[in-house]
Amino acid sequence: MSPSAAPLHGSSPALSSEAFSDIPPFPIDIPTAPLLRISLRKLLEGDKEEEERCWRACCIVGFFYIDLRSGKAIKHKGAVEEANKVDVKWEDGVGDGGQADGESLLKHANELFEVMKEFFNLEVTEKQKYDFLEQGSYFGYKGYGAGIVDKAGMRDRNEFYNISKNSTLSLPGYSSLPEPAVLIPHNPLLARFTTTSHALCTLLLTLLSPRLGLPPNYLPTLHRLSALSGDQIRFVRTPPQPAEEAPKPALGAHTDFGSVTILFNRVGGLQVQLPHGVKPEFGGGMEMDDEAFRTWQSERFPGMDRWAYVRPLPGHAIVNLGDALALFSAGILRSNIHRVVPPPGAQGGCERFSLVYFSRPEDGVLLRALREGSVVDEVVKVREARGKWREEEAVRSEDWVLRRALGRRRVGGWLDSGGTEGGV
Numbered sequence: 492m493s494p495s496a497a498p499l500h501g502s503s504p505a506l507s508s509e510a511f512s513d514i515p516p517f518p519i520d521i522p523t524a525p526l527l528r529i530s531l532r533k534l535l536e537g538d539k540e541e542e543e544r545c546w547r548a549c550c551i552v553g554f555f556y557i558d559l560r561s562g563k564a565i566k567h568k569g570a571v572e573e574a575n576k577v578d579v580k581w582e583d584g585v586g587d588g589g590q591a592d593g594e595s596l597l598k599h600a601n602e603l604f605e606v607m608k609e610f611f612n613l614e615v616t617e618k619q620k621y622d623f624l625e626q627g628s629y630f631g632y633k634g635y636g637a638g639i640v641d642k643a644g645m646r647d648r649n650e651f652y653n654i655s656k657n658s659t660l661s662l663p664g665y666s667s668l669p670e671p672a673v674l675i676p677h678n679p680l681l682a683r684f685t686t687t688s689h690a691l692c693t694l695l696l697t698l699l700s701p702r703l704g705l706p707p708n709y710l711p712t713l714h715r716l717s718a719l720s721g722d723q724i725r726f727v728r729t730p731p732q733p734a735e736e737a738p739k740p741a742l743g744a745h746t747d748f749g750s751v752t753i754l755f756n757r758v759g760g761l762q763v764q765l766p767h768g769v770k771p772e773f774g775g776g777m778e779m780d781d782e783a784f785r786t787w788q789s790e791r792f793p794g795m796d797r798w799a800y801v802r803p804l805p806g807h808a809i810v811n812l813g814d815a816l817a818l819f820s821a822g823i824l825r826s827n828i829h830r831v832v833p834p835p836g837a838q839g840g841c842e843r844f845s846l847v848y849f850s851r852p853e854d855g856v857l858l859r860a861l862r863e864g865s866v867v868d869e870v871v872k873v874r875e876a877r878g879k880w881r882e883e884e885a886v887r888s889e890d891w892v893l894r895r896a897l898g899r900r901r902v903g904g905w906l907d908s909g910g911t912e913g914g915v
């Protein structure tokens with residue numbers, strides 16, 4: 492369908508029920524990424540068809556929505572359950588990181604949106620006290636424009652606050668960095684969001700492992716909640732861009748370097764670069780053909796190919812896979828390039844917030860193809876036979892995460908921050 496044949500304005504009931512009430516609607520007349528909506532409830536019920544859809548989404552686009560509404564308790568079994576128990580003292584008892592549920596995750600995320608606003612409303616000079624770049628840490632505050640978005644050294648247009656799982660869960664062996672006073676009362680909430688997000692990551696890793704020819708617990712035991720790792724929460728604030736300026740990315744094209752990312756956003760702006768053969772959606776469900784998409788794209792973003800907005804959906808999180816899973820699976824799982832640009836349509840005037848949970852392999856894990864998985868080994872053998880496989884020296888996760896995270900903070904560090912995205 493060509494763009495002109497689609498309904499350009501107005502809102503269908505289906506779409507308006509999928510809008511955030513306090514935010515101007517996401518326009519219906521722009522192409523969006525056709526991400527699958529995966530039901531957490533169905534995954535928890537062991538629905539095989541839903542597992543298959545989830546697997547395909549992980550391989551083809553590496554991005555999907557997860558519908559968190561009425562996802563009941565997630566209970567992990569055996570070794571993973573044990574490793575996910577952490578000694579966090581809630582007001583109502585000791586935390587059990589093995590359990591979580593979709594409704595709680597949504598509730599924690601909603602509450603953290605308010606906490607995040609409180610933090611970002613602090614004076615810049617106050618927030619800067621928590622920038623630990625000089626101490627060689629990527630946790631804490633990154634000011635507006637303090638990151639680099641491309642090879643040419645262009646500055647980003649957002650603020651971050653990165654909160655380590657090691658610190659929120661007071662894991663033994665980790666010395667926590669100073670924390671702003673406004674966040675201290677919210678530490679139990681931060682810990683709950685960490686454990687509920689992590690439980691969702693564990694569920695997904697449990698489903699992915701056998702598909703790679705590994706036992707179900709294999710990937711989860713490289714990502715135990717109780718182990719030191721680069722897992723973190725991120726708060727992001729992006730102010731609206733002045734209308735008179737040429738549109739600039741707030742966050743440049745990148746892949747995430749961890750394993751699973753759980754993302755909550757409400758205002759558009761996130762874009763995914765669609766893999767070839769994946770057609771964008773248009774006007775909430777209709778497809779746009781390649782030619783129409785190219786025309787649309789070249790008019791709005793000259794020289795930029797195949798970028799499609801991700802429509803934010805209430806009740807859902809956006810899940811994407813990072814470079815660690817692409818490496819572990821020898822490229823079977825996709826770590827897709829994405830970026831954040833000015834929000835579309837009337838949302839262009841909004842301040843934009845995102846809340847992210849990044850799960851990453853434990854510090855001591857080596858980043859290498861997991862050839863002990865028969866499916867991974869098969870793929871590597873085919874590549875070897877074609878002369879297309881190069882064994883890289885395995886790097887410890889802690890060193891890799893540090894290089895990737897800090898690369899984005901230094902002029903000239905852009906290439907260091909790169910991973911499977913190659914020349915981007």
Ligand SMILES: O=C(O)CCC(=O)C(=O)O
Nearest residue numbers: 727747756761831845847
């Ligand atoms: O803000 C967003 O929607 C995406 C953020 C993101 O990609 C990141 O923080 O890595």
Ligand SMILES: [Fe+2]
Nearest residue numbers: 745746747829
């Ligand atoms: Fe990202």
